[in-house]
Amino acid sequence: MTVSEALKNGWRELEQEESRLSGMYDRRILAESGKTVILSISRPAGMRSLYFVASQRSLRQWREVQTRGFNVRIEVGPRPSKPTARIELSSEGFGELFDQLCVEVVSDYVGHPSEEHGADAAWQRISHWLRFFEKTNGGNLSISEQVGLFGELTFLRLCLEKNIPAGRVVSAWQGPSGAAQDFSFDGTSIEVKTTTVSTDTAVKISNISQLDDAGLVALYLVHLSFERREGFGESLPQLIEEITKLIGANLRDKFFSGLLASGYSAVHAHIYVASGYRARSSRYFSVKDGFPRITQSQIDPAVFDVTYSVELAAASTHLVTEEHCFRGIGN
Numbered sequence: 173m174t175v176s177e178a179l180k181n182g183w184r185e186l187e188q189e190e191s192r193l194s195g196m197y198d199r200r201i202l203a204e205s206g207k208t209v210i211l212s213i214s215r216p217a218g219m220r221s222l223y224f225v226a227s228q229r230s231l232r233q234w235r236e237v238q239t240r241g242f243n244v245r246i247e248v249g250p251r252p253s254k255p256t257a258r259i260e261l262s263s264e265g266f267g268e269l270f271d272q273l274c275v276e277v278v279s280d281y282v283g284h285p286s287e288e289h290g291a292d293a294a295w296q297r298i299s300h301w302l303r304f305f306e307k308t309n310g311g312n313l314s315i316s317e318q319v320g321l322f323g324e325l326t327f328l329r330l331c332l333e334k335n336i337p338a339g340r341v342v343s344a345w346q347g348p349s350g351a352a353q354d355f356s357f358d359g360t361s362i363e364v365k366t367t368t369v370s371t372d373t374a375v376k377i378s379n380i381s382q383l384d385d386a387g388l389v390a391l392y393l394v395h396l397s398f399e400r401r402e403g404f405g406e407s408l409p410q411l412i413e414e415i416t417k418l419i420g421a422n423l424r425d426k427f428f429s430g431l432l433a434s435g436y437s438a439v440h441a442h443i444y445v446a447s448g449y450r451a452r453s454s455r456y457f458s459v460k461d462g463f464p465r466i467t468q469s470q471i472d473p474a475v476f477d478v479t480y481s482v483e484l485a486a487a488s489t490h491l492v493t494e495e496h497c498f499r500g501i502g503n
Contacts, residue, residue, distance in 0.1 A: 182211040210223050321435075
């Protein structure tokens with residue numbers, strides 16, 4: 173039985189139990205794993221949760237958190253040396269996301285032979301979901317965020333097609349972490365800007381470091397233009413599916429964690445699949461002395477939260493070929 177099936181069956185059995193008494197109703201699942209994983213449902217509210225019973229050492233990284241979709245609570249029971257870590261649904265509107273969270277967290281916990289390593293992996297998974305809720309508040313990506321992610325992933329796929337090792341490519345993708353540039357390859361950084369407006373010749377720079385090449389071997393700005401329409405072209409979920417196949421099973425988890433930190437969850441794929449993209453153009457710029465930009469060295473240290481726009485027509489002398497950019501990245 174898979175983790176997903178165990179969770180689904182366990183909660184269904186709890187919901188079907190006939191009882192009029194108020195309180196918490198529990199059911200242990202996956203006992204064969206040797207770990208204590210308990211599903212729980214409250215009566216009469218019917219709110220779901222799950223909890224692990226583990227040693228204090230195993231739960232040393234865990235902390236209490238609250239989001240719009242789920243909460244994490246650390247509870248000390250009759251045996252203080254064996255606290256429980258409870259993950260509970262905080263709003264029925266996030267039921268699907270909570271189900272997916274639980275599948276992933278429990279899979280990580282029971283998938284490691286030791287309780288300690290399993291608990292560490294489960295907490296790491298929760299941390300990814302915390303970033304997802306910080307990014308989207310549990311909702312789906314805005315259109316502009318979808319477009320930006322599609323552009324980053326288009327460049328990621330191109331790197332794979334250029335035979336750059338998949339592990340290097342996935343590790344280089346820094347967009348989800350909020351780094352200065354979207355990709356970082358051993359001193360060569362790439363910032364990807366994406367538009368769906370055919371007349372858009374300017375790009376918005378969201379922080380002072382984005383076009384600052386200080387300390388870098390090379391910095392490139394990649395400008396991608398797409399046509400976006402309903403029922404047309406390649407959708408975001410289709411692009412993700414193709415990349416998943418290209419990178420292989422060993423990198424799937426790392427890639428999906430990046431997607432989650434970017435605000436993408438497969439639970440919302442039915443929304444994203446409605447619109448597709450077709451490439452219009454791609455341009456590559458070498459960002460160095462003479463490129464129109466603002467850098468940290470040009471402004472007073474007391475000035476911060478700088479955003480500005482660059483008219484790319486003014487940077488035409490910095491245009492380079494795709495091949496030039498990928499020679500800079502190397503294999």
